[in-house]
Amino acid sequence: MARAAEMQKAVFGGAQASELERSGGADPLRIPRPYLLFLGDETNPGYAKSAFGIRDWAAEDCVGEYSYGDSTLTLGLPEMTPQVAAQHGAKALVIGIANSGGVILEAWRPHLIAAMDAGLHIVSGMHARLGDVPELAEAARANNVRLIDIRRPPANIPIASGRKRSGKRLLTVGTDCALGKKYTALAMARGFEARGIDVDFRATGQTGILIAGGGIPIDAVVSDFEAGAAEMLSPDAADGHWDIIEGQGSLLHPGFAAVSVGLLFGSQPDAFVVCHDPSRTEVLGYPGTPLPDIAEIIEATILLGKRTNPAIRCGGISLNTKSYDAQEAQALIEETARRYGLPAADPIRGGPHFEALLDSCLA
Structure with a gap:
């Protein structure tokens, strides 16, 4: 996986076009790039995960960063006003921070309006809708720019057909939420591309969509249409092409x-990778609920997944070892591989174990 623009070129062309015609014109979300990343007056890096994720995985799409007031937060990008960013080619200002409740703070509004006055579209992954703020909606109309809410799925998503599609697909699954499914998918797409394989990363969440420049916010899709959205996101492709979802x-x-x-049903994965954080014993945010074992996730994924792809298989295990030093991580990776009889790796650490995981998924 090289540049994000190249990585996502197949999302909106070729095989996708015919699939969209069949689905009544539904279209995955597209984000204008490159970006100016808005940090507000935030000081806590923990509230800027989207901004850091975009910087880490789509640096070529980041023109600069924009903060105000007492903010001490930085991404290490050039500090720019919206006017300067527009002169450097920026197309959109992305709200790269989050807050409790996902609201558009009143203090942000003059800065968002200034960005629109400079000709930038505004992109938000917040729960609140940009267009519900009257002065933002008026500024967008006056400047002929878009207010883009990432958590708003495309219209006309079809009910899933269950039809087997051409091409290959890999899905990252997890023992829990927020433990590395996105980073694993991105790292594996990069690993596939390094081997000369035709591959696309298919984004299903807020930060992934901003990294890829398009996708579908699957958690905002009405339940009856989720599988259809997954089918639309990973359409028919050449036999040697992989979608990593x-x-x-x-x-x-x-x-x-x-x-x-x-x-899972809509993706019809040929292979899946189980993502796991070995430091967890309970489901995040659910005290007293034990974390499922990796074997349980493998069994459940195969049981359900074979309904739309009887050939589904587990390609291996991705461990999030950020809480461990290098020696501890190595021991955990090797013990996990022995225990489950599958390749295990931390994709962020890379190395021979990660190459073995790629080999297994491609086998």
Whole structure:
């Protein structure tokens, strides 16, 4: 996976076109690039995960960063006003921070309006809708720019057909939420491309969509249409082409299993990778609910997944070892591989174990 623009070129062309015609014209979300990343007056890096994710995986699409007031947060990008960013080619200002409740703060509004006055579109992954703020809606009309809410799925998503599609697909699944499904998918897409394989990363969540420049926010799709959205996102492709699909939720999660089932059925993965954080013992945010074992996730994924792809198989295990030093991580990776009889790796650490994981998925 090289540049994000190249990585996502097949999302909106070729095989996708005929698939969209069959689905009544539904179209995955497209984001104008490159970006100016808005950090507001934030000081805590923990609230800027989207901005850091975009910087880490789509640096070529980042013109600069924009903050104000007492902000001490930086991405290490050039600090620019919207006017300067527009002169450097920026097409959109992306709200790269989050807050409790996902609201558009009143203090942000003059800065967002200034960006629109400079000709930039505004992109938000917040729960609140940009267009519901009257002064933002008026500024967008006056400047002929778009207010883009990432968590708003495209119109006319079809009911899933269950039809087997050409090409190959890999889905990242997890023992829990927020443990590395997106980073695993991105790293694997990069690994496939390094081997000369025709591959696309298919984004299903807020940050992934911003990294890729397009996708479908699968957790915002009405449940009956989730599998159809996944079919639309990974259409017919050449036999040697791989779509690597960003997973969401977990099949055995008490709150978010539904999105995982729809994504699994619609993706029809030929291979899947189980993502796991070995430092966790309980489901995140659900005290007293034990974390499922990797074997349970493999069994559940195959049981359900073979309904739309009887040939589904587990390609291996992705471990999030950020809580461990290098020696501890190595020991965990090797023990996990022995225990489950599958390749295991931390894709961010890379190395021979990760290459073995890629080999297994491509086998």
